[in-house]
Amino acid sequence: MSHSKGLQDTYYLPIGLTNLQKDLIEILISIHTKSLLQYCKSNALSSFPEFKSDTELVLPALSAAQLTGMLVANIRAAANHPCLLVEHYMPRQLLLMEPGERLIRASDKFRKMAMLLNSIFTRDRKRYPQPIHITILSHSVKELDLIEGYLLGKPIKLKRISGTSLFNEKHLYGDADTSSSTPVPPPTHAKDDYEYGEKKFKNRPNDNSDWLFLATTTHLSRASDLLDDYNIDIVIGFDPLIDENLESFVKMRKSGKHVPLIKLLVKDSPDHYVLTHSQAKGYGGDLFLDSLLHFVRNRHEIVEQDQTGWIGDFVDEILSGNPQASLKLPPCDLASNDEKRTLLDDLVNYKGYMELSGGAFDLKPVNQDLDLKLYQNKIMDLIVRRLIECEQEYAVRQKQLLGKRLRETMRQNELDQIKVESGQMYKKLKEGEGSYNDSTKRLSKAQNDVTKLTEQQEQIEQRKAELRTVAEDGNVSEQLALKQEQLMNLRAQLNTLTQENSRQAAINDELRLQYQAKSSEAANESLVLKAIQKTRDELKTRLEGPTVSINSSGALEQESRLREELVRVVQQSHFLQGYIKRVQKQYPINGSQTSKKPTPAPGNSRTRSSRSSAPVYT
Known part of the structure; x- marks a missing residue:
């Protein structure tokens, strides 16, 4: 099934059925076989044997339409959680004390919800540090009780919007403003330095816990402002038929915020069929009946998925705002069954429950009129019979398991005894190995001594032979x-x-x-x-x-400045030398001609009478 895209995307998570859910559904189908054939006006009803019961009906008999409607409702309840099948009082203390894993073990939808929430709660806080506000929408208040019973004790803040909370943890949403608007006059008496009020720590760590809000679809559809006070980030719908165009969702879209709607959808269920064909144009059939018949024919295709690694990838894509997050989801399409089988074969011949070794449970279709009381008694009787058979099967397999455990214990004891004996033998071997090493060393030493003594003996024999030769010889x-x-x-x-x-x-x-x-x-x-x-x-x-x-740059600048000064002085010197030569040519100092001295004027003896030949520097 494709998902609709927009400001608020809708995603469908495929859900399967556990063995317990399949057993309950087969019990329901066996009870409703006759009513379903009557409602469909099937010709196989005539060949269906009539069962005469001695039980008299206390209440008016239920019609085929009523029983068929009850069948659809009970199938939906069993697909959600087996505890929702029977309308009974659910003790609050049971939900509070029952371990969360046992509450969700019997329902694949609850297990997928737990994995989805766990992936959100254990996300990378460095990438997504802000707290996430999640809303879970369920079919009924009892379903919310089961959800809350599982979520109690988790590291989140829980708020029950619909129904009565199992345990009020008194979490306050938002910043609680405790200041008063009434002006308070300052005290006239002397005040001591002791702080009587609550101390406020400046470095108090910020609370980044995620929020979870629990509500029902009916409550949300009737109260459009139910979620206005909360900043919702993700919506998880247990009810796949929830209208995506509710006023609450429209308000979320108007704010421009991306709020994904994640629907938990049981594959090939009546809801799945209705969702698929309600979006198609020109469908002229009866959606109610066709969806039920599709589920009856294809219920064997509904399996529980073991591989759930895609949930973490899907949550990561959702948190990052990737519009292609639906690519991480498994396909959620309707099964297409091309086998030509009659409705009676699908109702009677197919056994969807798990066969046990006892084989005492024979689920036969009920072919009699039912009232509400007898209907409930039938359901209770078949469930109890199935439970007894499961307990017997459990006892048999427990006995087999205990036998295997006993044999394994005996085998382990024998292995332990062998290990003890091996240890003792190894210890003796080590002790003997020490004695053997000492004996080997003594043997090696003795052999060396024998070798040395043999060599000395040979030398002595040689010297003895030489002395004997000398003694026998006369030329000493x-x-x-x-x-x-x-x-x-x-x-x-x-x-x-x-x-x-x-x-x-x-x-x-x-x-x-x-x-x-x-x-x-x-x-x-x-x-x-x-x-x-x-x-x-x-x-x-x-x-x-x-x-x-710095010094070298200063020296270079000074050098360039001195060079320029030197060039200027050299040019001035050349100019002066040329000027002196020119003056000497015009006014020779030691030449043949002598300058005539004019007669000094009377009364002015200090005035020079002749032009000086010395150059004048200006």
């Missing part, structure tokens, strides 16, 4: 002289080698002293080299620093 004096001569030669060689060794030792000592002296010099030169390198690094740092660059 000649051999003694020969041995003494060999001894003298060996002593001379020993003295020569000793002197050579002494000389080499003296040379070695001299070389050692030279090595030590050169090593000391090298160490000193190394220290000097390190000092020079350090000085070089400092000079390099100073050269690359700003001071040298």
